[in-house]
Amino acid sequence: MIRIQPSAFILMAALMLLLPLDWLLAALLAAAVHELGHLAVLHAFRGQLGFISIGGTGARIHMGPLENRAEFLCAAAGPAASLFLLSLCRFFPKTALCGLAQGIFNLIPVHPMDGGRMLLCVLRRLCPRWAERIFHTIQCLILYGLLTLSLLLVFCGKAGFLPVLACITVLSRLLLSKIPCKSA
Secondary structure: OEEEOHHHHHHHHHHHHHOOHHHHHHHHHHHHHHHHHHHHHHHHOOOOEEEEEEEOOEEEEEEOOOOHHHHHHHHHHHHHHHHHHHHHOOOOHHHHHHHHHHHHHHOOOOOOOHHHHHHHHHHHHHOOOOHHHHHHHHHHHHHHHHHHHHHHHHHOOOOOOHHHHHHHHHHHHHHOOOOOOOOO
């Protein structure tokens, strides 16, 4: 089942105003490939799919709990699928570029981003007793560092407000969402 939140329509309207149609279609195709990567690995591990939600901060796959290895591979599959699009750069350069941007963005190690899920799985394997505390500390340092860097770039005139918007997107995903599943 797919649930579309009202914020998804606001995001789509903004993207339609900001992007030419060919870039919008490339971004949507890259996003679909990314999510299909997650779904393929979830299916391979016989994971339980709850539903897919599409909102203002992107798409999320809500699923049942997975064991740590399966969770790591499921999280890694999205960015891997996005980066796979680079192999199609000759035929679909805009989609490949959108896939590259989405793949790198999703590797940021904060929850619920794919990189955050992967880091948490690694920490649970290496130091299960302290994993949550270490992860929270790393996540806070990364978020504050990214926000500080993006604000410095804006105020020094080296960048527009895009880095700040990216940080706000990550923060909103972090603050407005629950962890969809935990390792068994």
